Amino acid sequence: MTARRYERESGHGRRETRSVRTLTVTDLGLNFPHVAQAAKIHRHRTDLKTGKITHETVYTITDLPARAASPQIIGQLARSQWGIEAVHHVGDTTFSEDASKIRTGHGPESMATLRSFAISTLRTAGHRGIASSLREVSYTPFTRPLNLIGLP
Incomplete structure (x- = not known):
C-alpha cells in the first residue's frame, strides 16, 4: 500500500512544499526485520528574497505500522527532528x-545541564538572542544571573 501527503507552508522568508510518500514494506514480502514502512520525503523550497529554488529528498524507514504512522505523522516526526x-x-x-x-x-x-539551564533561563526571561543575552548578563553585576531565576 502506498500513501501520500502534501503540505505547503510560508515563513522565515521562504515558501516550502513537502510531500511524504510511504510504502508498507511488510506487504512486499521482503525480509527486513523491524521495518514496517519506508518513506520518501521531498522538500521544495523557494527563497522569497532571492527566488532561489532548492529541492531535497530524504528516505527513511520506520518500525511504525501504517495504522500508527500515516504520511502526515511521518512528516511531523521528520520536522520535529529540526527542533x-x-x-x-x-x-x-x-x-x-x-x-x-x-x-x-x-x-x-553536568555541564550540558548547566548550559541548557542557562539557555532556558534566558529564554524564559524573554531574551531571544542567547549569545548577546549572555554578554549582557555578564556585564551587569554578578547577581544578575541570580535575579533571572528569582534569587536575591
Whole structure:
C-alpha cells in the first residue's frame, strides 16, 4: 500500500512544499526485520528574497505500522527532528559544546545541564538572542544571573 501527503507552508522568508510518500514494506514480502514502512520525503523550497529554488529528498524507514504512522505523522516526526537540532545548534555555537574538553565522570552531563539551564533561563526571561543575552548578563553585576531565576 502506498500513501501520500502534501503540505505547503510560508515563513522565515521562504515558501516550502513537502510531500511524504510511504510504502508498507511488510506487504512486499521482503525480509527486513523491524521495518514496517519506508518513506520518501521531498522538500521544495523557494527563497522569497532571492527566488532561489532548492529541492531535497530524504528516505527513511520506520518500525511504525501504517495504522500508527500515516504520511502526515511521518512528516511531523521528520520536522520535529529540526527542533532538536536547533537546540543543539544554540548550545554548540554559543558555548562551543563540541569543543569541550570535559570528558570524565559526570562532568560532561553536568555541564550540558548547566548550559541548557542557562539557555532556558534566558529564554524564559524573554531574551531571544542567547549569545548577546549572555554578554549582557555578564556585564551587569554578578547577581544578575541570580535575579533571572528569582534569587536575591
